[in-house]
Amino acid sequence: MSVGVPELQSLADSVVEQAKPGEHIEAYVSRGGETSVRVYEGELEHFVSAQSEGVGIRIIKDGRTGFAYAGTLEPSAIAEVLAEARDNIQFGTVDQWAGLAEPDGVAQIPQKFWDEELANYPTDKKIEITKELEKLTLAADARVRAEQSNYEDGWAETAVSTTTGIRESGRGNSCYVSVATLADDGDEAQTGFGFSVGDSPKEFDLKKAAREAADRATRLLGATKPASKSVTIVLDPYVTSQFVSILSSALNGENLAKGRSLFADRLNEQVADPRFTLVDDPTNPLAYTATDIDGEGLAARRNILIENGVLKKFVHSSYSARRLNTKSTGNATRGGFSGGPGVGCLAMQVQPGNKTQAELIAAIDDGVLIQDVAGMHSGVNTISGDFSTGASGIVIKNGTLGAPIREFTIASTLQKMLLNILDLGNDIDWLPMRAVGLSLVISDVMMSGS
Amino acid sequence: MTKIQTVEPLVAPDVLERVLAKGRSTGAEFSEIYIEDKRSTSAGLDDGKVEQVTSGRDRGAGIRVVSGETTGFAHTSDLSERGLLAAAQAAALAAKQGDGGVHKVQLGDVLRHSVNTVKLSPDAVEKSRKVELLKRVDAAARAVNASIVQVSAGYGDSRKRILIANSNGVFSADEQVRTLLRVSVVATGDGGMQTGYDSLGHTIGFEMFDENDVEELAIRAAKQAVTKLSARPAPSGAMPVVIKRGSGGVLFHEACGHGLEADLVGKSASVYRGKMGELVASPLVTLVDDGTMTAEWGAIGIDDEGHPSQRNTLIKDGVLTDYMWDFLRARKESRAQSGNGRRQSYQHLPMVRMTNTFVLNGKEDPDDIVRDTKQGVYIAKLGGGQVDTASGDFVFGMTEAYLIENGEITEPLRESNLIGNGPEVLKDIDLLGNDFAMGNPGTCGKDGQGVPVGDGQPTLRVRSLTIGGTAA
Numbered sequence: 001m002s003v004g005v006p007e008l009q010s011l012a013d014s015v016v017e018q019a020k021p022g023e024h025i026e027a028y029v030s031r032g033g034e035t036s037v038r039v040y041e042g043e044l045e046h047f048v049s050a051q052s053e054g055v056g057i058r059i060i061k062d063g064r065t066g067f068a069y070a071g072t073l074e075p076s077a078i079a080e081v082l083a084e085a086r087d088n089i090q091f092g093t094v095d096q097w098a099g100l101a102e103p104d105g106v107a108q109i110p111q112k113f114w115d116e117e118l119a120n121y122p123t124d125k126k127i128e129i130t131k132e133l134e135k136l137t138l139a140a141d142a143r144v145r146a147e148q149s150n151y152e153d154g155w156a157e158t159a160v161s162t163t164t165g166i167r168e169s170g171r172g173n174s175c176y177v178s179v180a181t182l183a184d185d186g187d188e189a190q191t192g193f194g195f196s197v198g199d200s201p202k203e204f205d206l207k208k209a210a211r212e213a214a215d216r217a218t219r220l221l222g223a224t225k226p227a228s229k230s231v232t233i234v235l236d237p238y239v240t241s242q243f244v245s246i247l248s249s250a251l252n253g254e255n256l257a258k259g260r261s262l263f264a265d266r267l268n269e270q271v272a273d274p275r276f277t278l279v280d281d282p283t284n285p286l287a288y289t290a291t292d293i294d295g296e297g298l299a300a301r302r303n304i305l306i307e308n309g310v311l312k313k314f315v316h317s318s319y320s321a322r323r324l325n326t327k328s329t330g331n332a333t334r335g336g337f338s339g340g341p342g343v344g345c346l347a348m349q350v351q352p353g354n355k356t357q358a359e360l361i362a363a364i365d366d367g368v369l370i371q372d373v374a375g376m377h378s379g380v381n382t383i384s385g386d387f388s389t390g391a392s393g394i395v396i397k398n399g400t401l402g403a404p405i406r407e408f409t410i411a412s413t414l415q416k417m418l419l420n421i422l423d424l425g426n427d428i429d430w431l432p433m434r435a436v437g438l439s440l441v442i443s444d445v446m447m448s449g450s
Numbered sequence: 451m452t453k454i455q456t457v458e459p460l461v462a463p464d465v466l467e468r469v470l471a472k473g474r475s476t477g478a479e480f481s482e483i484y485i486e487d488k489r490s491t492s493a494g495l496d497d498g499k500v501e502q503v504t505s506g507r508d509r510g511a512g513i514r515v516v517s518g519e520t521t522g523f524a525h526t527s528d529l530s531e532r533g534l535l536a537a538a539q540a541a542a543l544a545a546k547q548g549d550g551g552v553h554k555v556q557l558g559d560v561l562r563h564s565v566n567t568v569k570l571s572p573d574a575v576e577k578s579r580k581v582e583l584l585k586r587v588d589a590a591a592r593a594v595n596a597s598i599v600q601v602s603a604g605y606g607d608s609r610k611r612i613l614i615a616n617s618n619g620v621f622s623a624d625e626q627v628r629t630l631l632r633v634s635v636v637a638t639g640d641g642g643m644q645t646g647y648d649s650l651g652h653t654i655g656f657e658m659f660d661e662n663d664v665e666e667l668a669i670r671a672a673k674q675a676v677t678k679l680s681a682r683p684a685p686s687g688a689m690p691v692v693i694k695r696g697s698g699g700v701l702f703h704e705a706c707g708h709g710l711e712a713d714l715v716g717k718s719a720s721v722y723r724g725k726m727g728e729l730v731a732s733p734l735v736t737l738v739d740d741g742t743m744t745a746e747w748g749a750i751g752i753d754d755e756g757h758p759s760q761r762n763t764l765i766k767d768g769v770l771t772d773y774m775w776d777f778l779r780a781r782k783e784s785r786a787q788s789g790n791g792r793r794q795s796y797q798h799l800p801m802v803r804m805t806n807t808f809v810l811n812g813k814e815d816p817d818d819i820v821r822d823t824k825q826g827v828y829i830a831k832l833g834g835g836q837v838d839t840a841s842g843d844f845v846f847g848m849t850e851a852y853l854i855e856n857g858e859i860t861e862p863l864r865e866s867n868l869i870g871n872g873p874e875v876l877k878d879i880d881l882l883g884n885d886f887a888m889g890n891p892g893t894c895g896k897d898g899q900g901v902p903v904g905d906g907q908p909t910l911r912v913r914s915l916t917i918g919g920t921a922a
Contacts, residue, residue: 040717046521047544052510052797053527058502068505072527077507084505091581093499147719182719182840189721189840220841228687228922258497259600260636262643338506378834378847379867379918383636383643388684388866388918390836390845407843409869409918411686446920448686448869 004170005157011073012161012169015057015082023086024100024163026058026296029073030337032156035123039130039149047127056337057085060099064092069338101296101318101328102164108292108299109283113172118153118200121175125201126151129177133206137179137194140214143221147180147191151201166297176432177204183217190223192216197288197432219371220392223404226449232367232422233410233445234360234396237429237437239370240350243417244435247278248345249382250414251305251313253320253331255343262385262415263311271311272418277351278306280315280331287347288432295334295341303329305345309418317343348435353424357439360425367396368447370410385413391447408449417442460485460613461511463557463621465531469513470555470617472538476546478517481538481555482616484754485511485529486796490608491572495584497600503577512796513537516778517546525797557615561622563758564751565742568627568655572607575656580605583664587633590665594672597679599643600636603668607656614756622756628747628902629658630891633671639679644864646675647831647849651891651902653749674831674850677862684851684866684919690826691868691915692819692854696887697831699905701912702737703807703894704835704844705872706730710764710772711790711802712779714839721842721873722770730770731876734812737765739774741789741805747891748805748904755791755800762788765876776802794899804894808906812882816909819881821857827917828852828859834892842872845918867918875912883909 003009008029015027031053038045055078056069066088068081092098134149152175159169178195194213196204235243255261263271272278282291282300291300296318305313315331316324320343332341361369374390381387388411395402412420425439461469466483473481490506510527511534522544526537572580587603610626632649648671652658693701709720722730731737741750741759750759755777763771775783776791779802792803820828828851835846851863888906 040519043518044520046523046799048523048799049540049544050523050525050797052525065502067502070507071510072507080507081505088503088505088577091493091500091503091577093495093501095499095501145718147717182717184718189718191719191838191840225916230922259638260643339504340502374836374838374843374869375834375845375847375867378836378845379865381645381865383645384678384865385642386865388847388920390843390867390869390918392843406841407869407871407916409686409845409867409916411684411866411918411920413920446686446922448916448918450688450916 003167005159008157008159009161009167009169012159015078016161016163018082019163022061024060026100026160026162028056028160028337030054030156030158031073032154034152034154035126037126037130037151039134042131042134044127054337055081056339057081058340059085059089061089063094063096063098064089065098066092067340097319097322099318099322100162100164101166101298101332103166104298104328106299106301106330111285111290111292113170115173115199117202118173118175119155121201129201129204133177133179133210136206136210137181137213140210141218143183143185144214144217145182145184147182149179151177160297168293168297175201177206177209179209179213181213181217183221185221188221190217190220195432220404220406223392223406225407226405226447228448230444231447232364232441232443234364234367234369235440235442236369236371237427237439238431239373240440241431241433241435241437242373242376244348244350245433246376246380246382248348251315251345252343253314253316253324256314257320257323260383262383266311269311270309272306272309273421274309275353275424276306276309276418276421279304279349280345280347281349282346284347284349286430287349287436288430289347289434291346294330294346295332298328298330298332300346301330315343315345317341345434350424350436350438352426352428352438354426355423357425357427360423360439360441361396361401362399364396365398368405369394369396369401385415387412387414387417408447411446411448420444460487460611461529461534465534466615467555467557469534469538470615472535473513473515473542474617476542478515478542478545480516480617482514482614483511484796485613486610488608488610490606491577491580492604492606493581493584494604495588496602498588500581500584503581508795510796511537512798513541514799515541515545520545521799523799555617557621558619562624563622564624565744565749565759566627566653570656572609572627572629572655583631583659587664587668590668591633591635591672594669595637595676597637597639597676598635598672599638601633603633606630612754614754616756620756622752624751626653626750627655628653629655631664631667633668635671635675637675637679641679644675644678646671646673649890651747652745653747654745678864681862681864683921684863685917685921686919688914688916690823690911690913691829692823692826692909692911693829695816695883695885695909696889696906697829698910699808699889699907700832700835700846700892702809702907703804703905704837704846705870705875706737707804707807708837709839709842709872710774712773712775713802715773716779716782720839725770728770729768730873731765731768732879733768734879734882735765735768735876736763736810738763738810739790739804739807743806743904746806746888746904747902750805753789753791754793755787757787757789757791759789759805774802774804776800792901794901798899801897803896803901804903806904808888809908811884811886811908814881814883816883816885819883819909819911820854820859822881823854823911824856826854827863828854837872843869844872845869863919869916869918875915878913879910880913881911885909
């Protein structure tokens, strides 16, 4: 993004300029704001308007690293943060690979991150949209109530400067609406949600969000607990996105270097069915998490990770790359000013197949369409590969959808699931998540119920 | 109660009064300011190296204005009078496009309510001593077995001063200190890699390490990973499950805790709505949420709305006796708050949250509970969980578990999730031990906010839970 916010860039520069002999300094500064609107039963429940800012400073000297941050950009606080980071150096262990990223000559691919219309969008229209979404949701199905209807937007400006010559700054804004629903049927209640994202509110599809929120809540009414057995599952695009996201950890070069990747020693081997190709491509503007630079300020780039089922590449930051004697793939991640960079996939994309979801389902005799999963954080171990999540969905019998089922789990291992991919849909959905969604068919998964 | 003048105030009382008055300037009936000043230190060790020591400072104020059913909220990191008045103006406008009347707010003495005693403030401890703990953890874990190939350990402490004042005259302050140590271990064997994890966290200072052995913590995590190397796939299907004391509080947190939060009940998004006075659990179960439980991870002197923490009995002998409440929900029902209004930081709105949630002791000898179980699963360590409060369906992970065969704990099992339905599982508890213990420190997520919580229970048995393994 090069210098897009001169004021923040010079603030970052002013920190870096204070480097003492032998010190390498990285200064990351940011500020931003958000609006959050929530509507309930036709009334405004809350309106949040907030601004925040902060600075994170990383200093490396003689192989030791120190870090400090503060949630303010006051000059006295920045001086204090610099002093704290410097003080923290002495406690680190010498690490011969510690260091900052260096400019690598890879050109950034310009993208549009700022929408002027969103920046100037009037407050009362934001409230109107949120009320409209609630209204549309209630109209979609008589059994549906709206627990909350939300509008959220945010803007951020960031700048990073280093003693190694990286100077990048830029700004972006984004917005979305979401609605959480409840469907009642006598004693039973089920929940659902729907959302829509856009560069500006005019791109929202409120009707689709309302329809999905109503469908998600009502489709599980009357669901029963299935009997345990091994089945073929079709993951709905929203579930596939979550499934693909967890692979990021196994493809992480730092995890590889530290012996924590289940793909260790598998480079150029068949780790998935040949139909499966996985790319990390933050330069694709369709991806929700698209970016032009990574968390260290290097240009974001397209990396093929798994090609026709063969493991081709791990993703790296400058640190993991130095450790493994390779080059950064532009995959440093950053969670804001309060921490240093990590490693991870930025925008994961699966190469689509050529069938619709209906066509995929038509080819299955005995299976389950998995519409939602729960407990990805507690039941999936990306080091051992053990996979087990709660799930709900719809029975597939002889190629057609049957009754809804809930309160069961699906289990296998990540290794086995990748090899058991039977087919992929052509129903690419650019969800507001780190990985794209599409329908994914996986065989021989244990369904555990009654 | 002590006067605010006795300690350095985060913001002078007369400034607070003007800010609260500004919050009501558009005619809103309630304004509140929450001020936070938090200092934290963290250190991480991985792959045998202390990677980084981090110092953090978060300071700011959140201003909430309530007009009827509408809440306006703004926050700022600028604690000057000018910054606070600007935020109050923004919150006031957000809540109501106003009447422009003049409103006056007067505060009395500040209430200081503390449930924890900090003997050794983290500020007073050299960072080198904190880093030293990590090196001890690393060494102890690696010494357990040659199969241990990786150790990662983290230390964290925080000292958070909060001050809350509102236009109803609430004026409270607290200082909350937390100290945490966690360790994760990777072991490798013929069947691939397995992991172990353990943690220790209390709302006390560095004296935590005088009272707890960090080597023991490291050894527990390492043994967990090593044991799982020979684990067989977890079973599938419904069966009796025995949960070891202090490891299954998350079951109640998910199976009913969230469902007893008044904001969810108020919107009929809880399976426990309209069940007050009814039998919702086995008569063996008495469930308590207690923010005053000294030194436990969810202990707080005051909640984040300035209300003193308290002990609330939610389920008594299986009968639902109360929900948990914050200011807004209590106001709506014209009843008292329960000290459960919490928020992640000054950048967040408060809502109903748990503190320390636990089940009181039963009468059984824990060994008898296992002996009485012919076939089933024994869970020694649970991971996180998740619940859909409207249907009551919940999951949680088991990170250390064993088969029970003929009344004996036998082979270790690989990780999996368990799934159940809250109201059904609560009624299915048929044996409750007499060996109560609190569990590991946890972070509870709700609506995008994380807050520290504790949980606990004695050893217990659930007649039937669905294990999400792969074995038939």
